[in-house]
Amino acid sequence: MSNATTVDTHALDSDKIAVRQPSRFSLAGRTxxxxxxxxxxxxxxxxxxxxxxxxxxxxxxxxxxxxxxLVVGLYVFIGNSGVMSFGHIAFTCLGAYAxxxxxxxxxxxxxxxxxxxxxxxxxxxxxxxxxxxxxxxxGVMALIFGRVLMRLSGIAASIATFAVLAMINAxxxxxxxxxxxxxxxxxxxxxxxIWPYMIAAVVAVFIAWAHAISRSGLALRAARDEPTAxxxxxxxxxxxxxxxxxxxxxxxxxxxxxxxxxxxxVTPDTFYLGLTFTTLSMLVVGGMxxxxxxxxxxxxxxxxxxxxxWLEAGVPIGDSTFAIPKGLQEIALGIIMIVIxxxxxxxxxxxxxxxxxxxxxx
Amino acid sequence: xxxxxxxxxxIRYGRLTAVxxxxxxxxxxxxxxxxxxxxxxxxxxLRAIAGVTPIVGGSISLDGKSLAGLAPEDIARLGLSMxxxxxxxxxxxxxxxxxxxxxxxxxxxxxxxxxVASDLEAVYDTFPILRERRNGQAGLLSGGQQQMLVIGRALxxxxxxxxxxEPSLGLAPNITDQVYxxxxxxxxxxxxxxxxxxxxxxRAVMTGGRMVLMRGGQIVLEGDAREVGxxxxxxxxxFGYEDH
Numbered sequence: 001m002s003n004a005t006t007v008d009t010h011a012l013d014s015d016k017i018a019v020r021q022p023s024r025f026s027l028a029g030r031t032x033x034x035x036x037x038x039x040x041x042x043x044x045x046x047x048x049x050x051x052x053x054x055x056x057x058x059x060x061x062x063x064x065x066x067x068x069x070l071v072v073g074l075y076v077f078i079g080n081s082g083v084m085s086f087g088h089i090a091f092t093c094l095g096a097y098a099x100x101x102x103x104x105x106x107x108x109x110x111x112x113x114x115x116x117x118x119x120x121x122x123x124x125x126x127x128x129x130x131x132x133x134x135x136x137x138x139g140v141m142a143l144i145f146g147r148v149l150m151r152l153s154g155i156a157a158s159i160a161t162f163a164v165l166a167m168i169n170a171x172x173x174x175x176x177x178x179x180x181x182x183x184x185x186x187x188x189x190x191x192x193x194i195w196p197y198m199i200a201a202v203v204a205v206f207i208a209w210a211h212a213i214s215r216s217g218l219a220l221r222a223a224r225d226e227p228t229a230x231x232x233x234x235x236x237x238x239x240x241x242x243x244x245x246x247x248x249x250x251x252x253x254x255x256x257x258x259x260x261x262x263x264x265x266v267t268p269d270t271f272y273l274g275l276t277f278t279t280l281s282m283l284v285v286g287g288m289x290x291x292x293x294x295x296x297x298x299x300x301x302x303x304x305x306x307x308x309x310w311l312e313a314g315v316p317i318g319d320s321t322f323a324i325p326k327g328l329q330e331i332a333l334g335i336i337m338i339v340i341x342x343x344x345x346x347x348x349x350x351x352x353x354x355x356x357x358x359x360x361x362x
Numbered sequence: 363x364x365x366x367x368x369x370x371x372x373i374r375y376g377r378l379t380a381v382x383x384x385x386x387x388x389x390x391x392x393x394x395x396x397x398x399x400x401x402x403x404x405x406x407x408l409r410a411i412a413g414v415t416p417i418v419g420g421s422i423s424l425d426g427k428s429l430a431g432l433a434p435e436d437i438a439r440l441g442l443s444m445x446x447x448x449x450x451x452x453x454x455x456x457x458x459x460x461x462x463x464x465x466x467x468x469x470x471x472x473x474x475x476x477x478v479a480s481d482l483e484a485v486y487d488t489f490p491i492l493r494e495r496r497n498g499q500a501g502l503l504s505g506g507q508q509q510m511l512v513i514g515r516a517l518x519x520x521x522x523x524x525x526x527x528e529p530s531l532g533l534a535p536n537i538t539d540q541v542y543x544x545x546x547x548x549x550x551x552x553x554x555x556x557x558x559x560x561x562x563x564x565r566a567v568m569t570g571g572r573m574v575l576m577r578g579g580q581i582v583l584e585g586d587a588r589e590v591g592x593x594x595x596x597x598x599x600x601f602g603y604e605d606h
Contacts, residue, residue: 215462215465218462218463219463221452221454221455221459222452222455222459222460225450225452226451228414228446228450229446229451229452229512229515231414231433232412232434232435232438232443232444232445232516233438233443233463233518233519234439234519235435237435
């Protein structure tokens with residue numbers, strides 16, 4: 001029986017005390033490999049893409065980076081709090097339109113979006129400044145919505161986040177003079193080089209990591225495991241949830257801004273159920289409970305989607321061409337997701353992070 | 363003035379009254395055992411004191427300050443730390459992370475970093491096994507280790523009073539002995555006040571201190587644990603025999 005020895009309170013091994021670090025706070029040092037390795041993966045993908053130099057492939061990888069940002073944003077709230085949110089894409093929508101407002105040529109804006117305030121009509125910022133502002137705007141809006149939402153918990157909170165998405169979508173689909181309603185807002189400067197997207201994805205990964213190991217993130221993860229015990233330890237759960245909601249809202253906004261710059265066009269329906277489903281399923285397949293799960297979920301599922309598209313287009317085998325029927329892509333993706341979740345209900349990473357060293361437990 | 367004053371508490375779950383008019387007080391450094399059979403209202407009482415369960419009547423004050431309407435986290439900040447029943451460790455966090463949860467409340471105070479570090483060392487000194495397992499996942503600890511971890515976690519908020527719900531639940535007797543030995547040592551070192559819920563009075567008799575016996579939401583017997591717990595009345599009170 002190991003129990004008898006495990007609580008031997010007198011075994012104060014003296015040399016163990018001697019080498020004891022002036023404790024504090026090994027957390028950052030012990031976990032830094034996770035964001036480093038994930039970033040390395042993203043940089044490697046970017047470099048390979050750059051060397052291949054194919055235009056369509058470049059665009060595909062840009063989409064992957066944008067989705068990495070979005071899924072990492074989802075992870076910050078959903079992963080750490082354990083509360084499912086169906087509404088985060090609303091903040092992506094806010095970020096994308098904010099980026100559009102800040103970067104479209106003033107002459108064009110006056111015609112297409114005449115309802116914007118004068119100062120905004122006259123503004124034309126470089127895309128990266130616009131992305132930072134869009135991200136802040138989305139974060140502040142998340143803070144405002146979150147103040148109301150974070151009092152709720154469980155399924156009530158999830159449904160309320162969905163209501164936020166529906167609300168934002170309704171506003172952006174109807175406010176003709178400011179958002180162009182359901183018609184596309186065009187003229188957003190398109191950024192085709194891959195590096196800004198890679199940098200933003202890496203930044204998102206590091207923000208998510210820093211939040212998760214912060215006191216606030218720690219308290220939130222504790223509350224996810226055992227809410228009563230966390231409250232009894234002095235954790236103010238709604239407050240910590242709100243912090244995560246705002247941080248994740250800002251990351252979603254950043255993703256939205258970059259998404260706008262990757263295609264040059266925004267419509268409200270781009271940021272609705274389709275994107276919500278895609279990003280959530282990437283997070284769930286990768287593993288909701290870990291940052292690595294989010295990133296790896298995006299990369300793997302994107303690769304899978306790409307491979308299926310490629311098969312749909314047809315692959316030459318010898319003299320003949322092998323192609324799967326159109327539409328099989330969605331079906332195959334759905335089946336693969338179900339199989340993964342049946343075999344690994346907590347996702348591919350199963351709440352674990354990628355790291356160089358195994359945790360030392362004696 | 364006493365540290366904790368509980369007066370005439372009533373707790374209801376819908377139409378069911380779980381606790382009907384319980385009063386007691388605790389002085390600094392006291393040990394009070396709340397014992398009684400299943401459904402006596404012991405856990406409800408403890409949860410109400412920690413602010414987790416609302417009360418519909420009576421009052422609770424800590425150090426003369428009323429706890430009415432305070433959230434559990436605020437009560438924890440005032441120095442009353444509860445260890446809920448069933449050893450709820452934060453299973454996906456490491457041992458050290460478990461201990462650091464809740465220390466956010468110190469942030470901003472003078473020298474809080476040093477204080478958290480020294481609190482951490484103090485817990486590790488009390489429970490050396492936790493230092494050994496500091497980077498291990500808390501969910502993988504044995505039952506006894508988890509009990510030590512939740513007590514250690516409660517200590518991190520620097521409480522004056524710890525309220526523990528059934529520390530012996532599901533533990534082998536020799537492990538329970540060790541848990542109690544540590545609790546008594548903590549009381550001696552820190553002048554910690556202990557409020558302990560246990561089903562059986564055996565522990566109370568072994569440990570000493572004061573004891574109340576609850577049944578049907580009321581206190582039916584109280585006094586010195588060794589006297590009450592070994593007296594003739596205890597069985598009748600525990601099982602509810604009426605002899606008049």
